[in-house]
Amino acid sequence: xxxxxxxxxxxxxxxxxxxxxxxxxxxxxxxxxxxxxxxxxxxxxxxxxxxxxxxxxxxxxxxxxxxxxxxxxxxxxxxxxxxxxxxxxxxxxxxx
Numbered sequence: 001x002x003x004x005x006x007x008x009x010x011x012x013x014x015x016x017x018x019x020x021x022x023x024x025x026x027x028x029x030x031x032x033x034x035x036x037x038x039x040x041x042x043x044x045x046x047x048x049x050x051x052x053x054x055x056x057x058x059x060x061x062x063x064x065x066x067x068x069x070x071x072x073x074x075x076x077x078x079x080x081x082x083x084x085x086x087x088x089x090x091x092x093x094x095x096x
Contacts, residue, residue: 001053002034004091006077013063013077013095014050021091022049023084038087048077048093 004021006014022031024046055072067076082095 002032002036002089002091004050004093006048006093006095008065008095011063013065014061017053019051019053021051023093024048024079032086032091034089036086040083040085043079043082043084043093043095045080046078048079048095050075050077
């Protein structure tokens with residue numbers, strides 16, 4: 001699994017283990033899975049889609065930026081751009 005931290009200047013939006021995360025890259029949408037090669041990439045405004053290993057728990061993640069999808073194991077987070085770094089199954093997303 002991947003460990004994902006999604007940070008904004010105001011707060012930590014999400015921190016936890018995920019199956020995959022889909023990101024709005026400058027050249028198109030891309031997905032990160034376990035054992036992804038190390039990368040650093042810029043992100044454009046759009047939605048992050050995070051697939052969780054279990055159903056989303058609103059009590060655990062109280063950020064107003066997180067929106068549950070029709071699939072109880074997926075959440076969406078709207079961002080205004082940012083940067084992502086991936087190393088050793090650790091994903092850090094610095095978002096606006």
